[in-house]
Amino acid sequence: MxxxxxxxxxxxxxxxxxxxxxxxxxxxxxxxxxxxxxxxxxxxxxxxxxxxxxxxxxxxxxxxxxxxxxxxxxxxxxxxQSERGRIIVCALGALHIRVGYAELDGDIVEQKHREWDIARGPAETLKAAMELLDDLLKDAEEKPVWSVVIGVPGPVDFSTGQPVAPPIMPGWNGFDIRTPFEERFDAPAWVDNDVNLLALGERARRRDAYADLIFCKIGSGIGAGLLSQGRIHRGANGAAGDIGHVRVPDSDALCRCGKVGCLEAVAGGWALIRDAELAIK
Incomplete structure (x- = not known):
């Protein structure tokens, strides 16, 4: 009734x-x-x-x-009225940390960058990221933080914000990335694979809420973000689009993840540098 x-x-x-x-x-x-x-x-x-x-x-x-x-x-x-608050952004890459803040429309206002090896582990990395953010925000106008977004170069369980067996992030498996940021900024935090965030950014620029696309990121590593009808396809344990560590037939190149024949070990930025150095010796 x-x-x-x-x-x-x-x-x-x-x-x-x-x-x-x-x-x-x-x-x-x-x-x-x-x-x-x-x-x-x-x-x-x-x-x-x-x-x-x-x-x-x-x-x-x-x-x-x-x-x-x-x-x-x-x-x-x-x-x-995008100026009412700000969004904190933290991009943790394989070899860098980039932080910034945006107004509520998503446009970056200020940012800072430093070189960093993510293999140094979660405790050192998050400490360095927080210090970089503190330095960035010390002279910024006081505004409420509405949310924090953190991107990492590996699979993420989106429901918990924890990395899942990330190939190039030793010591990060199951680490709680979200809580330190929520406690520091008293705002909700979202953690996702970096290429998923890039794919969502591409969708926003196209203003197409129902986009179907594959966003490939080719840098030091290789990955892909998959959008189906505007929704990110994450797959089991957040591994959808983790193409960098798919085996390439007939390749015996050693990958930095410890396996042999990964796509990244053949075509990733670090692999191309390796091959170029070998070619000029």
């Missing part, structure tokens, strides 16, 4: 869902005026006005410039 409280809960859920959708439409630029929002969402004019007013009161949206007129009064555009 349906109760009044159940109905109220359902109405509140619908309200939150439509509010979030409107904020996201403005954030992505898909709809930036009230009439556009109504056409895209199918919501009535009164509901759109109510949700937009809520979003403005909460600080997510603000009034922008006047848009183009279609014959009547020019509509006022809306803007996403």
């Amino acid at each position: 349906t109760t009044d409280s159940t109905l109220r809960f359902g109405a509140q859920t619908d309200e939150v869902t439509s509010l979030l959708r409107i904020v996201n439409l403005v954030r992505t630029g898909e709809a930036t005026t009230r009439p556009e929002i109504g056409r895209v969402t199918g919501l009535g004019r009164g509901v759109v006005t109510q949700r937009v007013d809520q979003a403005i009161q909460m600080g997510f949206l603000g009034d922008g410039e006047f848009g183009a007129s279609s014959g009547g009064r020019a509509p006022r555009t809306l803007r996403f």
Whole structure:
């Protein structure tokens, strides 16, 4: 039997869902005026006005410039107030640490970089990353941190944020990367394979929420991020797209992961350098 409280809960859920959708439409630029929002969402004019007013009161949206007129009064555009907070970004590579912070629209404001061997282990690496972030933020304007994103060069169990048997990250298997960042910045943290994050970044630049693509990263190592209908395909233990350590037929090249014949040992950046040095001797 349906109760009044159940109905109220359902109405509140619908309200939150439509509010979030409107904020996201403005954030992505898909709809930036009230009439556009109504056409895209199918919501009535009164509901759109109510949700937009809520979003403005909460600080997510603000009034922008006047848009183009279609014959009547020019509509006022809306803007996403990305300056309200910041996102902390930490990219842990095989041979570097790169940190930065972005406003809520994802545009990087400042960043720092240092060379680093990730094989030095999680404790030393995270300590170095935190020091780099502290140095970066010491002169920055105080703003609330809304989230932290950490990329690592190996498979990740996304539900826990822990690496799963990463081939070039000795000592990292099952290490809790997420908690130190959440405690340091008092904000939720997400940990993922670095190529998955690059694939999601490509989807955002294309503004295609249902993209199908394979993003290949070829650097010191080799990896791929797989998007199907806009969703990352992670596979068992986060290993989908970990093509760098797939065996190449007839190759006996020793990989830095300890195995023989990996694609990375044949075509990775470090392998190309190795072969070039051997060729000029």
